[in-house]
Amino acid sequence: MILLQRIYIDPGHGGSDTGATGNGLNEKDIVLDIGYQMSVYLRENYEGMYRRMSRTDDTFVSLQGRTDDANSWGADVFISIHVNAFNGSARGFETYIHTSNPTGAANMQSVMHPQILDEMHAFDSSIPDRGAQTANFHVLRETQMSAILTENLFIDQTDDAALLQDPDFIATVAAAHAESVAEYLNLTPIDNGDDGDGEEGFTFQHWDGSIIRHGDQGDHVEELQQRLVDLGYSLPQFGIDAIFGAETAEAVRTFQREAGIGVDGIPGPETHEALENHSNTFAFQHWDGSIIRHGDQGGQVEELQQRLVDIGYNLPQFGVDGIFGTETAGTVRNFQQEAGIGVDGIPGPETYRALQR
Structure with missing residues (x-):
């Protein structure tokens, strides 16, 4: 069985909690953009993992709710994304792990901190490195996995705020978060056929060109x-x-x-x-061809839920929890209706083919 790494992405603040503010910007909006783009980047460029976000829209989630969710999901790493504010003059990038300095978190910080900073310097080489630090933050203390918190510039400083309003800079920071955590987890890059030779399609090796008929074997x-x-x-x-x-x-x-x-x-x-x-851009790794029914659990359910989330469907109550219940069935029903296939909330072969497309 393939063991998939679980990456928990935590865009800070949200809803009534704006986080830091400055120059007409809210921290909650910037970090949600970085977190979402990070998740998409991982999906499109790496295999061997699931992603889960503490929030996918402008919703308030308590600190306890974030850490409880990550712990119950069994995350392997926790990345909390923030931007900073101070007095309008401070600048720079910094990261934090818990004061107990657990080995896994320290190793992750040693990989992620310099890589993200290097990508920031491609835009502005004057961005200060405020250091790889430790702190007693709740999301670092209460998580049961390697956890890191990134502070991505200062929203109330003019030069930093200008970068935080640049879509290319945000995309670069998101990609740097994704690539660095992928390196730490040793994820396998997806072969997107970008090696200059062109992507080779599927070719039958054994078919001799004749029509296959009932009873043929081989x-x-x-x-x-x-x-x-x-x-x-x-x-x-x-x-x-x-x-x-x-x-x-x-x-x-x-x-x-x-x-x-x-x-x-x-x-x-x-x-x-x-x-x-035939183009098949997504392939399920765990589904064995059987129909999934209410109460089923395991990797095939989790993969189904992750696919639904990846293509824009929301599982707001339970998320990607590996259990096929009423919420997932309702989401499957919504997908089936929009895909123009039979609507019954039961994911069988027709639904899986549509999800692959």
């Missing part, structure tokens, strides 16, 4: 079945058994219908070409 059938499963089409009864029967034919028929080609359940040249060219 590697070419097995490869066809594997490709269908990889694209989210389910073979629940027999699975990948290298035998072309009614179940595989039905999966082919479903693919043909959704691909907009002739629907006959027979995989000939047109179907194989469509299977090779």
Whole structure:
């Protein structure tokens, strides 16, 4: 089983708590922007992790609520994002871990602090390094995992505030947070096909160009079945058994219908070409093809919830908790309605295919 790292992103303040203010800016807005962009950057560039945010909109969450949520979720790291204020003249970047100086937090700080500062210096080399420090902050003290708090410039200082209003600077700071925590956790970068050679699509290795018919067996059938499963089409009864029967034919028929080609359940040249060219930008790692039902728990539910959150659906009460309950079912129902598929709140093969697309 793949063990995924859990990254808890905590944009400070929110709602009635504006945080620091200055130059017409509110801390709560800036840090939410950094936190959200950090989460998206991780999603698009790294694999092997889940992300959870203490808030995804302008909502007040208590300090206790943030640390309780991170602890109950089982986060591996906690990153609390802030901007500073003092007297209108102080500038710079600083980070904090708890005064007890736990090894994990210290190691994380030693990676994240210099990397984020280096990226800031690409915009303004005069930004002071206020140091990697310790403090007895609640979110550092009460979290049960390696935790760090970043203070990203001073909102009440003119030069710093100008940077905090620059969308490119905010995107750079968010990416620096993401890349540095990814380095600390040793996350695997996603191959986005940007190595200059162009992205190679899928190519059948065993198919000889002939039409596959009922009862055919062998590697070419097995490869066809594997490709269908990889694209989210389910073979629940027999699975990948290298035998072309009614179940595989039905999966082919479903693919043909959704691909907009002739629907006959027979995989000939047109179907194989469509299977090779089919774009599948997201792949579920834990789903085994079965229907998820109320009360189910585990990695496949957590992955489903994370996918829903990533594409813009909210789970405000329980979040990504790995339990399929009423809130997740309602969110699935909303997605199904907007995707134009059957609306029943039950994530089966059709819903998974739509989520992959």
